[in-house]
Amino acid sequence: MIHKLNLEHILFLDIETAPQKVDFSELSLVEQDLWAEKTKYKRNEKEKPSDFYKNAGIWAEFGQILCISAGF
Numbered sequence: 001m002i003h004k005l006n007l008e009h010i011l012f013l014d015i016e017t018a019p020q021k022v023d024f025s026e027l028s029l030v031e032q033d034l035w036a037e038k039t040k041y042k043r044n045e046k047e048k049p050s051d052f053y054k055n056a057g058i059w060a061e062f063g064q065i066l067c068i069s070a071g072f
Contacts, residue, residue, distance in 0.1 A: 012071040017063045019056035024049065035062060 021027055027035060036049035038059065043052045056062040 008072075010072075012069075014067075014069040014071075015065060016067040016069075017057035018066055019053060020062055020064050021056075024053035031062075038062075 024032065024035070032049065035053065035056070038061065039049060039052050039055075043049070057064070
């Protein structure tokens with residue numbers, strides 16, 4: 001299928017994100033509670049909110065954008 005596409009007419013975007021804080025323990029207690037509530041549906045039963053914090057970069061409320069790249 002890619003051979004049918006004109007690659008000169010495709011815009012590629014890449015957004016790199018990371019958690020706002022380096023570690024879960026750096027979040028305020030309110031933020032920790034919000035994180036636990038926000039992610040409870042996604043975590044398995046054995047995962048604590050702090051264990052899941054490595055994924056915070058993809059959540060708008062807990063992530064930050066490091067770089068946006070575009071290619072044409």
